[in-house]
Amino acid sequence: MSFLTEERGNPNTLSYRLYFKNSNGKYLSPFHDIPMFADEAQNIFHMVVEVPRWTNAKMEIATKDPLNPIKQDVKKGNLRYVANVFPHKGYIWNYGAIPQTWEDPGHKDNDTGCCGDNDPIDVCEIGSKVCSRGDVIKVKVLGVLAMIDEGETDWKVIAINVDDPEAKDLNNISDVRRLKPGYLEATVDWFRRYKVPDGKPENQFAFNGEFKDKDFAIETIKATHGFWKALLSQQTNAGELNCKNTCVSEGNSPFCCSADEAKAVVDGSCACGDASPIPTSVDKWFYYAKN
Template identity: 60%
Template sequence: VLLPVATTSIRNLHRHSTMSYQLEERGTPNTLDYRIYYIEKDGVAVSPFHDIPWKSSTSPLVYNMVVEVPRWSNSKMEIATTEQLNPIKQDVKKGNLRYVANTYPYKGYIWNYGAIPQTWENPNHTDSNTGQTGDNDPIDVCEIGSRVCERGEIIQVKVLGVLAMIDEGETDWKIIAIDVNDPDAAKLNDISDIEAIKPGYLDDTRNWFRVYKVADGKPFNSFAFDGQFKNREFAEGIIAETNQFWNELIAGTVTSNLDITNTTCTDSPNKITAAAANEVIQSKPVLSRSVPITDKKATAWFYLPRE
């Protein structure tokens, strides 16, 4: 798919959301320099990590989610935590763009995947539940609704539960949630409700996380709690804890390699002006036509060996 050039690099993505943000694309899609920046309705650039609220203003039980990877896609897009204004970019390993393999029978990611802003899994904190430190990222979310979201979209979700994955010696929480506007949202209020409405989805979610790195030569992932999903109350406690860690991060009171540049956090030592934020974006290459994805992980099946 060919994208237009820089004159149409700004996309409106609030058709399904109560939040009004524009996305400004920079660089060439499917290359190392591609970035997606966020612009608030008043024209000020914001960080999706630090400036977008973690909770919706409409309800204390509704959380904001930054959609990094739409369902069934393979490009491992993520909030760039070490870059100014934290744009969305594709993860890189050994100089190459990262793609998640289609591990049979799964096609790419099996949910809309993203993160809750203003959260941080502190790598200096050993979790009392898992015995492992955090993975230095915002907390991850698997949104299990019926709609395939757009990359970069901000949606409001209801939290249902959480899975505690252990990834190479780090705690990597996976929040299970559903878009509040999904037709099934009213029927799903906790992790125990999911099986009746979406049979097999939780088992496949656990197995997806167990196997998805095997195609890269990595071992099977493991889980705390013997792989059992924890309920909504537990999940919301974990989210609140990661929000508190983020508060310490944005205040500059903890040592970190992450970038805390922002335009709205009053008490942050790294708050910058709207003009300075605009300069960050304008310094990046303008949007140009996408190049084809050539990595076979995005198109071929990978079959797991017999255990």
Template identity: 55%
Template sequence: MMSHYSNREFGASNSTDYRMYIMQQDQPISPFHDIPLVHSPPSIMNMVVEIPRWSNAKMEICKEEILNPIKQDVKKGKLRFVNNVFPHKGYIWNYGALPQTWEDPSHVDPDTKSKGDNDPIDVCEIGSRILARGSIVPVKILGILAMIDEGNFLSKITLLIVWASDYPLLHIDDVEKHMPGFLQATREWFRNYKVPTGKPKNEFAFDGNFKNREFALKIVNQTHEQWKKLVTEKTDFTGLYKYVNGNFIYMSQAHFFHLRGSSY
């Protein structure tokens, strides 16, 4: 984790009570809004790690709660875990998101003809280390894969392929050269990971091809602009949240507890 960030955990793991808050100088901040997107221009970004490699619990930045803690996703009252997809165990990369990005569900992407998934842009970090949940790490943008999640809804999940190592990978083609077969394994994992739950295979835009770094950076910039629009347009009277596609999204309130005299 970058040295000026830390985290605090509350509640038991694998429970609906679990929350991890990101801290800066001993104050809670939002990993969605308060961590800068760019670490070192033009292509080194900050990544918020939600799910360490080879783990199964589906953790995510919670847009619907104040300070946007990391929590385990719940569907129909049950905690969500990803199934193992043979021959892999859990997530095959460190999985997370880029702060200060948002895939606008009202925006129809001209390339894929699908809408955003109402989340920060997703990130697969393919280095050799296991990164801890809540880590904030600088990553190189290498390329991008666009998955159409549950195609009937035409919801696009943009999957950035990134690298947190000093090893000289610069482009998506370098991945195949130094890690042969890994991009194919990534594509097949995303194609099949919902099949054990009875859902159909996922589909991809661009015939399942990975797009290059330049294309990926264009998408990152677009989602950053969509985030700017999200946080600058009029919200409710408290300034804390806005209502998007039937869900509340809480805005940046790093000093929320301090201002209200609450203990933390």
């Protein structure tokens, strides 16, 4: 199963969108239509890459937009970029999400004591290759970190591309600790401090910032898949989320989107144009003493 992308609008502007389609050119939602599992028997998951390693633009699946394209997050009318909080340059992994998952804001997690953040579950892919925005890769899950972001549970799955040369040696979170010393500590540090330049406090973590192992991570992902299924079957109120899809819902569902409707969504967006320059401020470094 392979997926293609189509750029619309101007990169580095508010108009930019990255739409997804299958190998036959049928438009689809990366949130709803790409299967969670790439190989269920082997617990291999699909990951949609939103942010390539070392970049700063806060790109994400637009959960409230038709067909859920990838676009850049906006705050107070401005495009969002994560700061370079010394010694970290941009995102320190390929960052993205597992499709067909949803962290339910109405469900309080027994372990964290907090409700979900209303997004698909996040993934940090730690292999050697720098991916491209919109890549759909197959990943092996290694563990998970439970970040508490402004009172919400925001799981961060640690995974590796199954095609990465290092994948054969990494099978659980303990292998990451052994073979990539300092990487897990850097990951906690990154998530703890990345919002401080925006004037926000440091993020907190459940389990005292300790990573849970592969089995725990897989069960967490499967739980968020259950929440997503409840969302698509209308057992849960979608709120502002856009659940239109071209592959999952039956014709009598309000979420069913025909191929013509999907094409009209893309055709109605801005034509692809030249990229605007990234602000020079994005390359600056932010320094502050750790608490």
